[in-house]
Amino acid sequence: MVTGFELRPVTLDNVLGNAAWQMNKVVASCHEEKLRNFFECWKRCPKLTRLSNLEPNIAVVTSGSPRFDIYGGNTGLGRPVAIRSGPGNKFNGRATVQSGKEDRSIDIEVCLPVETFEAMEKDKEFMDTVNIKS
Known part of the structure; x- marks a missing residue:
């Protein structure tokens, strides 16, 4: 660490x-x-060190391995369609970024209060940035 x-x-x-x-x-x-x-x-x-014991708003935590092909394995239930973490160590402000299923794509999981997501949704500049344009 x-x-x-x-x-x-x-x-x-x-x-x-x-x-x-x-x-x-x-x-x-x-x-x-x-x-x-x-x-x-x-x-x-x-x-x-438990992530939940870190001071809020002062920690940057990185983890994971780009060598592990999360979408490449088949456990008998078919290939994964999306990656989500479990309930452990979820806290306000946590963001997880991983390689996506498609070439040159990324999966992002963000943990924030509902009020924060609602405010982000109302922010036109933010939504114009994150919306996928086809």
Whole structure:
């Protein structure tokens, strides 16, 4: 787990790419020695972090593997048509982005209060951006 870095708020002068660049630097800093030290410390004093215990609005959590073809398997029930997570660790503001079923597509799952979704639906600029145009 990578901890202890701070992302500045995203503003017009500091676009989202800056946040991605900062996360990239943190990931790149995770060399073998640093990871070995982390796991040695963890073996001496194991501690699990639950997403629900993180402070609201201050955490960015990334997980998953682009190497796992979620749509490629067949469990006997047919091929998946969509991916959704279970009820565990759902919290306000959680967004999950995964490779989509179609080539060059993505699946997005967002957990927000109903009031927030209603406000987003009323925002014409937002809806013009997210609606699929055929």
